Amino acid sequence: MVTGASRGIGAGIAQRLSAEGADVALVARTLDTIDLTPGCVRRRPSCHKYGTQIAVVVADLADEQARERVIPEAVDILGGNIDALVNNAVAGIAVPITDVTSQHQRIADECNVIAPLHLTQAVIPGMREKGGGWIST
Numbered sequence: 537m538v539t540g541a542s543r544g545i546g547a548g549i550a551q552r553l554s555a556e557g558a559d560v561a562l563v564a565r566t567l568d569t570i571d572l573t574p575g576c577v578r579r580r581p582s583c584h585k586y587g588t589q590i591a592v593v594v595a596d597l598a599d600e601q602a603r604e605r606v607i608p609e610a611v612d613i614l615g616g617n618i619d620a621l622v623n624n625a626v627a628g629i630a631v632p633i634t635d636v637t638s639q640h641q642r643i644a645d646e647c648n649v650i651a652p653l654h655l656t657q658a659v660i661p662g663m664r665e666k667g668g669g670w671i672s673t
Contacts, residue, residue, distance in 0.1 A: 540625030554583035561610035617662025623652035
């Protein structure tokens with residue numbers, strides 16, 4: 537599973553894992569491109585060309601309820617526990633420090649700190665069941 541998989545480093549990691557033969561769950565905040573987000577998971581970062589199974593999970597990781605369904609959805613689509621979790625998604629607030637609001641800070645905290653912790657906690661039972669796994673943040 538790769539969070540923030542719609543573009544940049546996340547898309548590259550997802551593509552590499554798929555090229556190496558891994559089934560990959562792509563997690564992204566949006567399915568389609570919108571004005572403020574130049575990438576989208578609908579284009580699937582070239583993973584499908586390797587013949588592996590690709591799961592797409594659309595979730596805003598700053599939203600606790602959305603986050604809670606990420607692992608179960610991926611497990612259901614891929615048909616098994618997550619072997620590797622790459623916590624790549626981040627919320628970068630690109631405003632001058634004097635303009636950072638409490639809402640900006642809450643979004644950054646949820647996405648950059650709490651989401652990786654929760655997703656890690658959610659995959660550990662399946663990894664223990666399998667006898668191992670890999671987590672990156």
